[in-house]
Amino acid sequence: MSNNKIGVFDSGVGGLTVLYQLLKYLPNEEYIYFGDTARVPYGTKSRETIMNFSRQNINFLLSKGVKTIVVACNSASSNGIETIKKEYDIPIFDVIGPTVKNLSRKISNIGIIGTYATIESKSYDNKIKKKFNNKLKIFHKACPLLVPLAEEGLNNTSISKITIEHYLKEFRTKDLDSLIMGCTHYPLFKKEIRDFFEGKVKLINPGKMVAKEVTLFLKEKEMLGDKKSGWVEFYLSDIPRNFQKIVRRFLGKKVENFKRIDIERYK
Numbered sequence: 001m002s003n004n005k006i007g008v009f010d011s012g013v014g015g016l017t018v019l020y021q022l023l024k025y026l027p028n029e030e031y032i033y034f035g036d037t038a039r040v041p042y043g044t045k046s047r048e049t050i051m052n053f054s055r056q057n058i059n060f061l062l063s064k065g066v067k068t069i070v071v072a073c074n075s076a077s078s079n080g081i082e083t084i085k086k087e088y089d090i091p092i093f094d095v096i097g098p099t100v101k102n103l104s105r106k107i108s109n110i111g112i113i114g115t116y117a118t119i120e121s122k123s124y125d126n127k128i129k130k131k132f133n134n135k136l137k138i139f140h141k142a143c144p145l146l147v148p149l150a151e152e153g154l155n156n157t158s159i160s161k162i163t164i165e166h167y168l169k170e171f172r173t174k175d176l177d178s179l180i181m182g183c184t185h186y187p188l189f190k191k192e193i194r195d196f197f198e199g200k201v202k203l204i205n206p207g208k209m210v211a212k213e214v215t216l217f218l219k220e221k222e223m224l225g226d227k228k229s230g231w232v233e234f235y236l237s238d239i240p241r242n243f244q245k246i247v248r249r250f251l252g253k254k255v256e257n258f259k260r261i262d263i264e265r266y267k
């Protein structure tokens with residue numbers, strides 16, 4: 001058993017959808033969430049910059065004595081995280097590996113949506129191709145506008161429906177059986193995406209997949225906590241003006257205990 005905390009980081013508030021899943025699967029753990037709100041978005045940044053940010057975020061979480069780290073951000077998970085993992089002794093989970101691991105062998109046409117940094121990295125594609133020996137068709141699309149729409153609370157509106165239609169229309173003729181919602185913000189558009197595909201496509205939430213994987217790992221290593229609290233300490237590199245509103249949308253509750261830190265110090 002270990003009652004050390006689980007560290008989670010994201011480029012900003014989107015990772016709260018991943019934290020939501022972790023709290024669901026592992027309610028007896030305590031968490032430290034770091035949102036890099038001063039440097040968000042990661043989805044338009046270069047691989048080198050994202051890797052630099054990821055290292056600082058990990059260094060900060062390590063300074064808090066966490067027992068494991070979850071990279072909630074798809075953009076960070078897609079850009080050099082395998083290299084970074086080798087630099088640290090602590091188990092680090094990204095969202096890509098667990099998502100691909102959990103894909104059904106029956107899939108034949110899969111779609112992936114995410115930020116530019118995720119889609120251009122081909123992180124999901126490469127892992128999927130390896131698992132399925134190139135035997136399935138992969139289609140992808142960067143959907144950058146969905147991030148600000150989610151943060152503005154414009155999910156489930158006519159604007160989000162039009163935006164989903166705009167981005168996904170090219171998938172209509174592809175006969176997809178599954179779609180990876182490869183960005184922390186996209187689970188907020190589950191309803192519109194499901195409606196777009198008339199319920200015929202299985203939607204995959206990487207946050208859920210990583211939460212399952214961390215649960216298995218902690219059980220196997222006998223590292224589960226028994227705090228019965230689901231307590232979360234929040235750290236941010238900037239306090240956005242509409243922070244509380246966004247938190248409520250992404251996590252479903254208000255957060256009182258958040259602190260601002262200077263992330264650049266954790267080089």
Ligand code: DGL
Pocket residue numbers: 010011012014015040041042043044072073074075076115118147182183184185
């Ligand atoms: N958290 C990012 C992701 O999952 C979305 C926001 C950003 O671009 O930083 O890719």
